[in-house]
Amino acid sequence: MGKAHQREQAQGDRAVTRRYLLELAPGIVGFLALFLAITTWGDLESGKPWNFILAVSPIVPILWMIVAVVRHVRRIDEFQQILILQSFALGFGVAMLTALAIALIGMTGIVVIGTEWYVFILGMTAWLTGSIWANRR
Amino acid sequence: MKNHLRQIRESRGWTQGALADLLGVSRQTVNALETGKYDPSLPLAFRISHVFEQPIESIFLPSPEDLPPNGGRR
Known part of the structure; x- marks a missing residue:
C-alpha cells in the first residue's frame, strides 16, 4: 500500500472542511465588503451621529465568523480540538503580549497611531500560523 | 501508550x-x-x-510510564 494511498483524505474530513468554509465565507466576505465600503464611502470623520454605527458595522460579520468557528470546533474530533485549542492559545497569547507591549510603550509617552490594529493583526496572524502548524502535525 | 493500530489496519x-x-x-x-x-x-x-472487533488491550499496550508507580504489582 503506497504512502499517497495511505494518506488519502477521509470523506468525513472533506465534508467537515467544506462545511466550515461554507459557513465561514459569508463572514469573511461580509467583513471585507463592509470594511472597504465604510473606509471608501463612509465619510467616518464627518461628525455625523450615525458614523459610530457605520464604523462598528464590520463587527456583525465577525460575530458570524465566531459562530462558524464555534460550530466547527463542535464538529471536529477530539485530537483536532486539542490542536485548534493550541492555535487559539497562540493567537490569544500574541494578542495579549502585543496589547501589553503597546500599553507599556504608552507609559513612556510615545504615541503610535493605530496600535490597536497591531493587536488584531498580530493575534489573527498568530492564530492562522498556529492553525497551519497544527494541520501539518 | 503503544498500539498495533497500523498493523491491524494494514492487515485489513x-x-x-x-x-x-x-x-x-x-x-x-x-x-x-x-x-x-x-x-x-x-x-x-x-x-x-x-x-x-478486538479487545482494547490487544490493540493498545501500556508503556512503563502508564503503569502505577509500584510497577503494577499488587
Missing part, C-alpha cells in the same frame, strides 16, 4: 482515510494515533476496539 487493507471514516474522526487523527503522537480517549478507544 484499509487506508487511514477509510479507517477515519469508520471511526468518525479525521485522517490526521488516525495518523496521530498510529504514530503514537496522540493517545485516544476511552470512548474513542472503545470505538476502535469495536471497529476491529
Whole structure:
C-alpha cells in the first residue's frame, strides 16, 4: 500500500472542511465588503451621529465568523480540538503580549497611531500560523 | 501508550482515510494515533476496539510510564 494511498483524505474530513468554509465565507466576505465600503464611502470623520454605527458595522460579520468557528470546533474530533485549542492559545497569547507591549510603550509617552490594529493583526496572524502548524502535525 | 493500530489496519487493507471514516474522526487523527503522537480517549478507544472487533488491550499496550508507580504489582 503506497504512502499517497495511505494518506488519502477521509470523506468525513472533506465534508467537515467544506462545511466550515461554507459557513465561514459569508463572514469573511461580509467583513471585507463592509470594511472597504465604510473606509471608501463612509465619510467616518464627518461628525455625523450615525458614523459610530457605520464604523462598528464590520463587527456583525465577525460575530458570524465566531459562530462558524464555534460550530466547527463542535464538529471536529477530539485530537483536532486539542490542536485548534493550541492555535487559539497562540493567537490569544500574541494578542495579549502585543496589547501589553503597546500599553507599556504608552507609559513612556510615545504615541503610535493605530496600535490597536497591531493587536488584531498580530493575534489573527498568530492564530492562522498556529492553525497551519497544527494541520501539518 | 503503544498500539498495533497500523498493523491491524494494514492487515485489513484499509487506508487511514477509510479507517477515519469508520471511526468518525479525521485522517490526521488516525495518523496521530498510529504514530503514537496522540493517545485516544476511552470512548474513542472503545470505538476502535469495536471497529476491529478486538479487545482494547490487544490493540493498545501500556508503556512503563502508564503503569502505577509500584510497577503494577499488587
